[in-house]
């Protein structure tokens with residue numbers, strides 16, 4: 001299920017008002033922490049944003065959603081600087097309720113990002129109600145007006161925004177709206193091909209004041225060293241952690257690389 005098909009589904013769900021919102025309180029249950037994600041990503045070592053992703057279109061089943069909270073607690077205890085939680089149910093097996101459960105948990109003290117395919121400002125409102133500190137917005141999912149509106153809505157709600165890019169043109173669009181945290185995806189969401197060189201090649205287009213995140217396909221401390229040398233502040237990692245037989249060790253290796 002490639003990006004275009006996911007977006008068709010998302011637009012239909014929000015257009016028809018049939019989005020899954022059960023398990024998310026009507027009012028945000030915890031205070032907003034603007035800047036929390038950005039701050040967590042600027043450390044001496046490359047920060048790991050560890051992902052709770054129950055399944056994926058490219059890999060199938062990865063982790064049971066029922067054990068999502070336990071996983072998030074382990075991530076926080078073993079050195080993740082932030083946690084990304086899939087809010088999409090259909091393709092990734094997550095839910096807004098899962099984000100809420102993790103974002104409001106007392107043992108999960110690191111920032112939590114609401115990870116979905118945002119096509120409607122109401123999704124940013126749902127993210128804020130869930131208690132998340134941040135949302136991800138994928139530039140290529142939106143036209144300029146839609147991107148600007150979503151970015152503005154999320155920012156006004158006090159959420160940090162990780163703006164995901166894949167090309168030079170998309171980096172230009174991210175900077176144009178004033179993005180302060182920019183991700184570069186290594187996975188082409190139209191083919192699922194993964195190439196870390198995409199991050200290395202595009203990083204130089206981002207100014208120093210922008211916090212940078214390399215996303216997807218990161219599997220070893222050597223990968224992280226490559227990205228640290230290219231100038232990245234942080235990495236977004238799912239599959240490598242979800243498949244690890246020794247999470248404390250794997251996370252320790254990825255999170256221990258100096259910038």
Ligand SMILES: O=C(O)c1ccccc1NCC(=O)[C@H](O)[C@H](O)COP(=O)(O)O
Pocket residue numbers: 001002003051053056057058059189215216217218236237238239240
């Ligand atoms: O992960 C997928 O298969 C996928 C398919 C279609 C759209 C998005 C997809 N992934 C979203 C992500 O951003 C990744 O989950 C994230 O970067 C972590 O990647 P990885 O470490 O490779 O699990």
